[in-house]
Amino acid sequence: MKAMKTFQPAALSLLLLQGLAYAQAPxxxxxxxxDLEAAVKSAQTSGDNAWMLASCALVLLMTGxxxxxxxxxxxxxxxxxxxxxxxxxxxxLATVIWAVYGYSMAFGEGNAFFGGTQYLFLKGVGIxxxxxxxxxxxxxxxxxxQLMFAIITPALISGAYAERIKxxxxxxxTTLWMTIVYFPMAHMVxxxxxxxxxxxxxxxxxxxxxxxxVVHITSGVSALVAAIYLxxxxxxxxxxxxxxxxxxxxxxxxxxxxxxxxxxxxxxxxAGGLATSAFVATHFGAAAAMIGWVLAEWMKNxxxxxxxxxxxxxxxxxxxxxxxxxxxxxxxxxxxxxxxxFCFVMVTIVKMKLGYDDSLDAFGVHGxxxxxxxxxxxxFATNLVNNALKDPSGNPLPLGLVDGxxxxxxxxxxxxxxxxxxxxxxSFVCLKIADLVCGLRVTEDQEVEGLDLAMHGExxxxxxx
Amino acid sequence: MKKIEAIIQPFKLEEVKxxxxxxxxxxxxxxxVRGHGRQKGHKEVYRGQEYEVDLLPKxxxxxxxxxxxVDEVVSTLAKAARSGKIGDGxxxxxxxxxxxxxxxxxxxxxAL
Numbered sequence: 001m002k003a004m005k006t007f008q009p010a011a012l013s014l015l016l017l018q019g020l021a022y023a024q025a026p027x028x029x030x031x032x033x034x035d036l037e038a039a040v041k042s043a044q045t046s047g048d049n050a051w052m053l054a055s056c057a058l059v060l061l062m063t064g065x066x067x068x069x070x071x072x073x074x075x076x077x078x079x080x081x082x083x084x085x086x087x088x089x090x091x092x093l094a095t096v097i098w099a100v101y102g103y104s105m106a107f108g109e110g111n112a113f114f115g116g117t118q119y120l121f122l123k124g125v126g127i128x129x130x131x132x133x134x135x136x137x138x139x140x141x142x143x144x145x146q147l148m149f150a151i152i153t154p155a156l157i158s159g160a161y162a163e164r165i166k167x168x169x170x171x172x173x174t175t176l177w178m179t180i181v182y183f184p185m186a187h188m189v190x191x192x193x194x195x196x197x198x199x200x201x202x203x204x205x206x207x208x209x210x211x212x213x214v215v216h217i218t219s220g221v222s223a224l225v226a227a228i229y230l231x232x233x234x235x236x237x238x239x240x241x242x243x244x245x246x247x248x249x250x251x252x253x254x255x256x257x258x259x260x261x262x263x264x265x266x267x268x269x270x271a272g273g274l275a276t277s278a279f280v281a282t283h284f285g286a287a288a289a290m291i292g293w294v295l296a297e298w299m300k301n302x303x304x305x306x307x308x309x310x311x312x313x314x315x316x317x318x319x320x321x322x323x324x325x326x327x328x329x330x331x332x333x334x335x336x337x338x339x340x341x342f343c344f345v346m347v348t349i350v351k352m353k354l355g356y357d358d359s360l361d362a363f364g365v366h367g368x369x370x371x372x373x374x375x376x377x378x379x380f381a382t383n384l385v386n387n388a389l390k391d392p393s394g395n396p397l398p399l400g401l402v403d404g405x406x407x408x409x410x411x412x413x414x415x416x417x418x419x420x421x422x423x424x425x426x427s428f429v430c431l432k433i434a435d436l437v438c439g440l441r442v443t444e445d446q447e448v449e450g451l452d453l454a455m456h457g458e459x460x461x462x463x464x465x
Numbered sequence: 466m467k468k469i470e471a472i473i474q475p476f477k478l479e480e481v482k483x484x485x486x487x488x489x490x491x492x493x494x495x496x497x498v499r500g501h502g503r504q505k506g507h508k509e510v511y512r513g514q515e516y517e518v519d520l521l522p523k524x525x526x527x528x529x530x531x532x533x534x535v536d537e538v539v540s541t542l543a544k545a546a547r548s549g550k551i552g553d554g555x556x557x558x559x560x561x562x563x564x565x566x567x568x569x570x571x572x573x574x575x576a577l
Contacts, residue, residue: 240516242509301510311512348513361512 041136045129048136051271052145058262059148063155064088066259070252070310071159074360077244078450079163080460086158086170093171094151097178102150103143105183107133112195112203114184119143132192132200134269145266146186153182153215157427159360160223163241164233166442167455173226173434181222181426185214185419196415199388206415207381207399207408209278210267212322212374213419220367221423223358229431230440232357234447246306253310257286260317264324277385278324282317285324285336289316292340300348308344315343315365319373326381326399335376339369367423371416378412466561466574467535471526472498472554473546478524484545485528488537492577494527503551523554529561531574 068084075083094102099122108115119125122143130139154174161170188194189208196213198205208214233241243249265279293312298304319339320332327335347364358364381400383389389397398405434440441447446454453459473481478495485493499520506519530538539556547553566576 240518241514242516243511301513303510305510307511352513 044136045138048134048270048272049138049141051275052134052137052141052266052269055262055266056141056145056148058259059145059152059266060091060259062256062259062263063148063152064091066252066255067152067155068252069248070256070314071162071249071360073245073248073250073252074159074243075163076241076450077460078452080244080248080452081458082167082451082455083158083162085167085456086162087155089171090151090155090174093174094154094178095147097175098147098150102178102183103146105179106150106186107143107146107191109192110187112188112193114187115191136270142269145269146190149211149215149263150178150182150186153211153219154178156215156219156362156366157223157226159362160227160358161230161440162359163451164230164359164441164447166439167451168438169434169440172437173430173440176430176433177222177427180429181218181422182214185218185422188418189214189415196418204411204414206374206411207326207377208322208374208415209325209377210264210321212318212370212377213415216318216321216366216370217374217416217419218423218426220363220365220370221420222427223362224356224367225424225427226431227356227358227363229428229435232355233359234444236357243307246310250306250310253314257313257317260286260321264321268325274325274386280329281324281327281332282320284329284332285320285339286313286316288333288336289313289319289340289343292316292337293344294340296341296344297348311343311347311361311365312340315339315369318343318366318369319376321370322373323377323380326377326386328380328382328385331380331382331402335373335380338376339372342372343369371420374412374416374419375409378409381408466529466564466577467532468559468561469526469528469530469535469538469542470557470559471542471546472500472523472556473526474548474553475522475524477546477548477553478526480545481526481542484541485538488541490528490530490534490538492528496525496527498523498525502555521552529564529577531577 064087065084068087071087072080072084101120103122103125104117104119105115108118110116125139125143127138127140129135129137130142133139134142154177157174157177158170165173188196188202189206189211190197192200194200194202196202196204196206196208198207206213235241260282261279264282265275268275268278290309290312293308293315294304297308316336316339319335320327323332323335343365346368347361351358351361351364377400379401382403383396383399386399387396389399391397400408431440442451442454471481475497482493499522501519501521506517506521509516509518526542528538535558539558542556563572564574564576565572
């Protein structure tokens with residue numbers, strides 16, 4: 001106490017001195033404030049950018065090796081390399097397309113359906129942030145984060161045409177598909193002025209935090225069309241087509257789950273509370289979906305399978321993708337659980353009834369799970385989690401049904417409907433063109449021999465060497 | 466000389482090897498094979514698609530032995546490989562014309 005008494009007058013006089021100094025030199029004060037603002041901004045940019053760069057790497061990991069392993073394990077051993085290549089080559093192909101015109105088509109300022117030419121060859125995409133998309137990170141970080149999504153989306157489709165498509169046809173199809181399906185859809189949902197963009201002037205505001213419509217519905221529906229167009233694999237339903245290594249698939253699913261934190265929590269485009277909220281919802285959605293799928297399978301088939309567990313978690317990750325960043329952890333559990341059961345039914349019962357050969361269930365998991373997630377986002381989205389939308393007086397607007405805005409479900413359904421229509425028609429057009437240009441399917445002999453040898457001249461497992 | 470071809474359960478291989486070593490049989494060749502006799506296969510289910518797996522993994526043990534030792538080897542082998550359940554496998558005995566040791570051209574039983 002004594003020490004304080006003696007200290008107080010000293011502190012007081014120090015304050016007075018400081019005040020005097022400010023009064024004498026107002027220019028210095030302004031400069032100090034400006035310096036402080038710059039320092040705060042720079043600190044936030046450092047924090048946000050650190051998380052976003054890590055997220056970019058996480059999302060890339062989902063494609064290679066995540067998806068490559070997940071899909072690679074599910075095919076027969078003679079097709080393991082070709083299936084992995086379908087994912088891996090996109091890490092190069094999509095990147096080059098993105099740099100040349102993809103980013104500009106998706107995120108340039110254009111009309112409601114696609115972007116403009118302003119960012120062709122990444123012109124003007126530098127270190128300065130783009131205030132419309134992400135004010136606290138370099139524009140290049142935003143660009144490369146979005147690129148990772150453009151890589152994995154077409155890779156998801158490869159589950160439908162695995163084990164029978166020509167490599168050249170796959171390259172042609174994917175290049176066309178990104179151009180007429182992915183870039184426009186990304187623009188509509190996330191691009192400035194896009195038709196469905198709830199935050200940047202869309203006429204039909206639809207919520208899609210991390211790509212339920214853009215990534216999963218478009219790829220899933222396109223996959224279904226591809227599976228039907230290509231017709232089943234030789235011997236489908238007559239000869240065994242067991243997964244050659246579920247061990248690879250388990251590793252792949254684990255990496256997908258891991259990378260998905262970058263996919264969803266990174267979509268906050270900053271490292272604050274919203275990222276945490278999306279991170280938590282993502283994890284809870286995956287967990288509940290795994291339980292949903294495994295329980296349903298256990299009850300129906302008498303055994304809980306490992307393939308069911310890994311398929312279930314992916315289904316949950318898909319369904320929570322549009323909702324993460326809008327929903328509470330408890331809602332995430334509900335969405336995930338519903339997705340686990342719904343996708344189980346789609347993959348094991350509906351597919352068998354309809355008879356199409358979606359080799360690795362790209363539609364049953366991504367198309368079905370994505371659609372369910374998009375609709376349920378309209379139910380569970382709440383401004384308790386995301387208050388970015390405000391009325392003119394600054395109060396947060398109600399988001400989904402739980403906030404008392406049932407109309408949002410319709411908007412979500414319209415968003416999903418547009419993605420379904422664009423995915424279906426776009427995929428068909430791309431398949432048709434690729435078919436005319438180079439023929440889609442390998443010959444029967446090549447299919448029997450396996451695509452690894454026929455397309456790439458290699459084998460996945462050379463045990464004697 | 467006789468060739469013994471025994472198709473056994475993979476999990477019985479160690480016991481069979483030990484038993485053969487126990488009666489002084491040094492040489493054998495092992496092949497991983499798949500097949501079935503009277504044993505039924507099993508069902509596997511992948512995402513609702515059922516597969517009957519009727520070719521089951523087995524191990525084939527091959528040995529060439531002197532005629533005098535056939536009964537002893539066969540009974541020891543059968544005892545070691547037996548679990549008493551269906552699927553334990555079979556032993557075949559084949560006649561062998563000659564044997565040659567590549568290193569030094571030894572012939573017949575001397576080459577075994």
